[in-house]
Amino acid sequence: MERDHSDDDHKSSHGKDDAPLFAWPWEYLGSYKYLLYGPLVAEFIYSIYREEKQSRSWCMHIFIISMLRNIIHQLWSSYDGMLFLNRDRRLSQSGLDFKQIDSEWHWDNFIILQAIVGSVLCLSFPSLVALPIWDNRGIICCIILHVVLAEPLYYLMHRFLHLPELFKHYHWLHHSSKVPHPFTAGHSTFLEHLILCVIVGIPTLGTTLLGYGSTSMFYGYIFIFDFLRCLGHSNIEVIPHQIFDILPPLKYLIYTPTYHGLHHIHKSSNFCLFMPLFDVLGNTIDERSWNLHKETSSRAGRKGRVPDFVFLAHGVDVVSSLHAPFVFRSFSSMPFTAKVFLLPMWPFSLIVILAMWGLSKTFPVSFYKLRGSLYQLWLVPRFGFQYFLPFAADGINKHIEDAILTADRLGVKIISLAALNKNEALNGGGVLFVNKHPHLKVRVVHGNTLTAAVILKGIPEEVEEVFLAGATSKLGRAIAIYLARRRVRVLMLTQSTERFAKIQKEAPKDCRDFLVQVTKYQAAKHCKTWIIGKWTTPRDQRWAPPGTHFHQFVVPTIIPFRRDCTYGSLAAMKLPDDVEGLGICEYTLERGAVHACHAGGVVHFLEGWKHHEVGAIDVDQIDVVWEAAMRHGMKPC
Known part of the structure; x- marks a missing residue:
């Protein structure tokens, strides 16, 4: 189901500040908005000190509910991003772009709002706090109030x-x-969520005022509400x-993502909260x-749209695996840096990595479109250190080979290998697979x-001498x-005179004298342009003036040890603007x-x-590929 974007980019001619109750009161706080939970935590701690069990109870429950609501949305977000599980049942084949991610960055404002409203109600009406754990009558009453009052009120409000x-x-x-996502549920104005507070409160507070309220009723209703949203x-x-084929009336009692997705396309139908009735x-x-x-x-399990281009990536380490788009959407939309909040997740991440190794499959994890073609990123479940273990080589090559054969079977046109997946010592830069399967269409x-x-284009024209590590x-x-x-x-x-001589012979005769073999870093102590293609320790870097x-093409990159020197990142290019x-x-x-090797595969595809x-590498093709990249709108980073 593709969307009609004819007015997706519509914005009011009036600025958002002109509309009353459009902006959130704590918008200026940015990420510091989570300090608004502070009074709840403080009150809970203080009530423990004063031994006020009633106060302690409502503070604890509101805070726990708020945290669990975040987890519900995060789990749905993770599932939504697991392309390897659900790519054949996606409503929109468009990917989430940075604009939408940034727009929905503070999707959880409504959880903070409802926590504040709940706290005010508990302070104003202490009798609401003393509730039993369970009451059968309350569950039934809550359902009736939802169907009779909350659903029609939401429908009319919508x-x-x-x-x-x-x-x-x-x-x-x-x-x-533009693309439906669980976080989109919370992406609305302050006014709309104030109204939604009333709608959520009708079944829960109504049941409590009728004398049938219970703690489980509050937890259950709010969690089910969020789950269905x-x-x-x-x-x-x-x-x-098939569920609706067996029980036709059920389709009027529960909506589906397809049903609600049509509302976001056409806007003039399907206004219900959860019940199409x-x-x-x-x-x-x-x-x-x-x-x-x-x-x-019905598309589940069927062959969906085949990508035209695949970039076969790999993990770097356990922590960086959390940068995958199906983990934290916001985190993966920013350049990776090690964050403190990732440390508690390290054990869980390791377990997932071990499970991925056990499954021994290549996982599609993300995609984007360029000039109407579909580009996918597939992940080989192997991580940096494994590529340097001699006994792991055969297994890694088997994974890469399986991915290439899968791409060939599906009809993919280009499969591009990421850094270590094309390691010379591993498979000769991909030669192993091409020689083994000479009839590949991909x-x-x-x-x-x-x-x-x-x-090379990053080296100034006036440079007359460079030092090259990883020269062979x-x-x-x-x-x-x-x-x-x-x-x-x-x-x-x-250190290899033989390999140096072989390379020197490939250069034109009148240029061979410009290639000079050196065996120690000290030889470059007067050279200010270093090109690093092998791991260089801080001690080795000390010889640089x-x-x-x-400049670097080593994976992983070297440690920036020298403060009086500058360090380039790995070669990369900006993708075209479209x-x-x-x-x-x-x-x-x-x-x-994207890394230059990724961009190189894109150019290969665009050029046909x-x-x-x-x-x-064919040295004669370096300028050809560069000019093609420029022609297609790519820019060096």
Whole structure:
């Protein structure tokens, strides 16, 4: 189900500050808004000191409910982002972009609001606090009040908000989210959530005032309410159509993601809270809902849209695995940095990694669109340190080979290998797979030609001498020969005279003298341009003179030890401006940027080249690939 975006970008001609109760009162606090939970925690601690059990109870319950509500939304968000589980049941094939993620950043404001309202009510009416744990009559009463009062009130309120004037000033914000997501449920104005507070409060407070309230009723109703809101705003159809075939009346008692998704497309139908019955009574139901739901639900297990391009990534370490888009959406939309809040999650992350190793599958984790084509990121469940274990090589190559064969079977046009997946010692830069399967239709691309181009174009024209560590690697060889052609003296760090001589012979005869073998870092003590393609310790870096710039193509990058020197990041490029649905940062890179080898695969696809790009880099193609990247709107970072 694709969306009509004709007025998705509509914004009121009036600024949001002009509309009363549009903005949240604590908007200026930013992430410090969570300090608003402080009084609850303080009151709870103080009540323990004063031994006031009643006060302690309501403070504790409100705080626990608020935290668990966040977890419910986060779990739904994680499931929504698990492309490897649900890609065949997605309503919209568009990806979440940075604009929507930023817009919905404070989606949880309504939880804080309802915690504040709940606290005020408990302080104002202490009798509400003393509740039994369970009351059967209260559960039944709460359900009746929800169906009889909350559902119709929400329906009327929702239709009211779609009146042109109110939509223009308030409700457009909720509909500005282009792709449905569980966090979209909370993405509304302050006024709308004040009204929603009343609707949520009718069944719970009404039941309590009637004398049937219970702690379990409060917990149950609020959690079910949030669960169903997340379900309706999910981009994944999770309710099988067979249920409605067996029990037809059920389709009027519970909505589906498809049903609610139609509302976000057409806006003039399907206004219910959770029960389509009220759309039937109000004559606002979209009759396509059931057929579209059956069609979407029936896609489960079927072959969906095949990506044109796949970038085969890998993990770096346990902590960085938490940067995956299905973990924390907001965190993955920013360049990766180690955060304190990640440390408690380390054990859980390790367990998940071990499970992924056990499953031994390649996982599609994200996608974006460019010029109408679908680009997917697949993850090999192997992490940095494993690539350097000799006994793990065969297993890793088996994973990569399976991914290539899967891509070939699906009809993928290009599969591009990330950093360590094309390690020379591992598989010869992809040569192993191409030689083993000579009839592959999918083109295997290591993308290192563009990586070399980005590094070389970053070296100023006036530079006359460079120091190259990792000189006999695939990239080092290409960089050395290219610079020699430019009449730049290259100090090639290598202990192997044989490998150095082989590379030197590949250079034009009149350029060979520009390639100089060195065996120690001390040889570069007067050279201010270092190109690092192998791990270089802080002790080795001490030989660089002040003002040296370190260019890098080593994974992982070296430690920036010298304060009097500058350090470049791994070669990367900005994707074209017309990329759609990109909402994650590739490891430590800025938004919209990808590693040069990833960009190299994209260029290979956009140019329609039919050859494999594996093994040694063709030095003659460096300028060709660079010019193609520029022509397609890419920019070096």
